[in-house]
Amino acid sequence: MRLLHEQNIEDIALGAAVLGTGGGGDPYIGKVMAREAIRQYGPVELWTLDEFDDDDLIVPSAGIGAPAVLTEKLPSGDDMIHAFKALGKYMGKPPRATMSIEAGGLNSIMPIYVAARLQIPMLDSDGMGRAFPEIQLTIFTTYGISATPLAMADERGNTVIMETIDNYWTERFARSVVGDMGAMGMMALYGATIAQLKEASLPGTITYAEDIGRTVRLARINEESPVDAVREAVGGFLIFTGKITDVDRRIEGGWNLGDCKMEGVDDFAGRNLLLNFQNEHLAVRVDGEFAATVPDLITVLDIDTGEPITTEALRYGMRVAVIAFPCHEKWRTPAGLELANPRYFGYDVDYIPVEERYRS
Amino acid sequence: MRLLHEQNIEDIALGAAVLGTGGGGDPYIGKVMAREAIRQYGPVELWTLDEFDDDDLIVPSAGIGAPAVLTEKLPSGDDMIHAFKALGKYMGKPPRATMSIEAGGLNSIMPIYVAARLQIPMLDSDGMGRAFPEIQLTIFTTYGISATPLAMADERGNTVIMETIDNYWTERFARSVVGDMGAMGMMALYGATIAQLKEASLPGTITYAEDIGRTVRLARINEESPVDAVREAVGGFLIFTGKITDVDRRIEGGWNLGDCKMEGVDDFAGRNLLLNFQNEHLAVRVDGEFAATVPDLITVLDIDTGEPITTEALRYGMRVAVIAFPCHEKWRTPAGLELANPRYFGYDVDYIPVEERYRS
Incomplete structure (x- = not known):
């Protein structure tokens, strides 16, 4: 376990945007949200897979939609918390921690925001090691982990929960609903146990993103390329x-x-x-x-x-x-x-x- | 309380199709489904509002989509039961009975099917006294009753549950999802208590539909117009x-x-x-x-x-x-x-x- 402070978040956001390959959302917006949450609630605990119990439930937190919309429509943060809590309630079991579904400026940071506000740990792993534009495109899927139950929320207070027969159907329904929501919504999905995530996730992605971000920061300071x-x-x-x-x-x-x-x-x-x-x-x-x-x-x-x-x-x-x-x-x-x-x-x-x- | 047998269903389906003003689904499909359910599970009890307790929860059962699709894609019935049970589970309270959201060949009969299979009563009332093409277009809405929580299911086994800030948002999300489902899905929605329904529903619609249907049947027998x-x-x-x-x-x-x-x-x-x-x-x-x-x-x-x-x-x-x-x-x-x-x-x-x- 280690603590994520503001400087860590800056580096993670930059490095995750490198891994985000153009997607995963604007790092600036994610940084502002996570920074405010940390100022208010204190630093976030980043845990490794081994620090959890095998049957702990982890639920990733993520935005879905067209990231371009974020510049006009800032996530309130409440929508993300709303989705996360709705899923926990639906599953009848509060998640032990959250994690990233993908690397990306916003989607690596959104779990930090959730962890700060709900005072739960964040797992140092993710489901892609990069970003991808569709829900089923995760390493989780290749290991048979269901994206559902999934909860989506918008900033108005609407919530949609789905249980689908495969992760392609999840993508299909969620994409339609996010269109109605104005091309941006917040999701809790792909709930899985630590035992599952030990084989089906990519450990250390957050630390890897932070290393990349720090390297860039130091290069700038040292006037290297x-x-x-x-x-x-x-x-x-x-x-x-x-x-x-x-x-x-x-x-x-x-x-x-x-x-x-x-x-x-x-x-x-x-x-x-x-x-x-x-x-x-x-x-x-x-x-x-x-x-x-x-x-x-x-x-x-x-x-x-x-x-x-x-x-x-x-x-x-x-x-x-x-x-x-x-x-x-x-x-x-x-x-x-x-x-x-x-x-x-x-x-x-x-x-x-x-x-x-x-x-x- | 009175029992609905096969002849009652024939008359209700015909009369409800008159009130359905062209919509509400093909009466033939609804009749076949309800008839089979009654043959298997026995006649359905039709109750009036006064026969329930004021705090009994009633949940309407209905199809949503383009009725033309029904001729190519028969509802399995399991999807309707699936939606109804998912909503009861989500609400944490099993519905005491079901009812029609609208008059129509299919949507007046679907609750009979649910009542037969789940061995619960059906309320003799509905939410429109006719059929309308959008979810928010009900007398329920005029009395401030929320269409959500709503559960939708398709014949593949997908389920979507939503809670929206008003009934227009329900329509919007449900319409997108039913498009993905292949233009036909089954819903449980507009859960309300008998106390609410005493003012916010249209008592006697099922009996009224049956009266219309019987009148037509007798006119045919008597060779009147x-x-x-x-x-x-x-x-x-x-x-x-x-x-x-x-x-x-x-x-x-x-x-x-x-x-x-x-x-x-x-x-x-x-x-x-x-x-x-x-x-x-x-x-x-x-x-x-x-x-x-x-x-x-x-x-x-x-x-x-x-x-x-x-x-x-x-x-x-x-x-x-x-x-x-x-x-x-x-x-x-x-x-x-x-x-x-x-x-x-x-x-x-x-x-x-x-x-x-x-x-x-």
Whole structure:
């Protein structure tokens, strides 16, 4: 067990936004919410899997929707607490702790907020080691853990609870409901025991995110390249540096969808890049050839500050570095790839691990 | 208390389809389900409001969706029981009885099915005295009764429970979810006590439906005009007899929407009629002038048999009689008209009671 104070949260939010591959929500909003909660309720206890009992119930806390909406519609926080409590009541058993469903600026921080307000621990693990745009796209699913019962709440006071026959149905219903809620809702879901999570989650993701964030912070202080610091921290590849020349985006089906085009600068001068996203970056092509795809991670960083740029913040004229890096090995199992291969997202290409593409 | 046997169900289904104004589901499917349940579990007890205790909890049972889908996707019955039990469990109190939310071929019968299978009484009352295409359009709403907690289930085994801040939000979420469910789901909703229902429901609707159904049956036996029998039984007006020349229909937002055109025959030769529907008949124009609108009732009958024709069964070439009749007085209060006036459905016309239009 260790305590998360404000500086930890700053670092986690930055590192999780790197792992969030453009999605998982704006880190700024999550930070503000978690910071206020910690100021009011004290630091949050981050526990490892081994510090719990095997039959302790853990319930992740997360936002769902089109993150772009957050800039117009701030989560109240009460909605998140409302969803979490509704699920505990429905399950007839109060959760022992909360955790992240995914890495991401908001969705790594939301559990810190819940833990602070409800005075419960947070588990240092998550369900993706990255962010993905659909509920069923978790390592939990590959281990047969049900996303339901799930509780969703909006800031008006509406609550929806569902129990579905599989996690695809959960995604389907939740996506419709979040559309009605104004493209943003808060969820408690994927309740599981520590015994289940010992095999079905990705231990240490929060600490890993914090390490990445700290590395960037120190690089800035030491006037080293924050982009290089990220690349080294994640064991990744610099696949492009360029200037954004076009962003085509739309909010559809409760997601931010779109494409971003870049023209190369420095070593990449004369080359071009196409990035596709659905809340998260899904695939990137350089000069028309795939350079990286899901489930590997693709992150866009401000070329000077190393700050990760979420899909909703991509703007014409920004100078950015694009880094790709390997996903967790659990995504590379047959079950992981069946769930999150490039073809599932509509790309007519087989998954090739990014380190194989860049081995030469 | 009286017992409902098979003959009662036949009459109720027919009469409720008259009151269902084209919606509320196909009476045939409801009859088959209720008949089988009664054969297996015995006749159902129909109780009046006075036979319960004031604090008894009553939970209506109903289908939601586009009734046209029923012809391709039969309700299993298990889904209805599943929804009803899920709501009782969620409320922490088993309902004492069930009732109809609306009159209609399926939705008057579904509670009989639930009562038979769960061996509980059915209350002789309903929430509309007709059928309407949206959840909030009930007399319950005018008395401040919440539609939630609501439980919905589909035939696959999915369940969704919601608690909303008002009955419009219930409609919104439920309509999205039923779209995902394949445009048909089963619901338990509007739980209320007998004390509430004594003022907020329409006592005797089931018996009234049965009386209408019996009248038609006897008219057929006695070789009298079943259309005249219906008109007299409901105190209505024959506003058209004609042949259907065009039906334009679509399934949209989980409803059957459309328009039906007719050319007059007999006394109405040379005239034309336009009927608009959204699951239920909403408005009818004769020679371009409104002849009747919601909340008054508009029913289309087979001209020879008096059989009510649901909106999904309207077909080119059918010879039909159109009857309009006054809605329950509770729809004519300011609260009732605020909820279900013609302008709510997009008609640029004030509500004029049908008997005033036909007074001359």
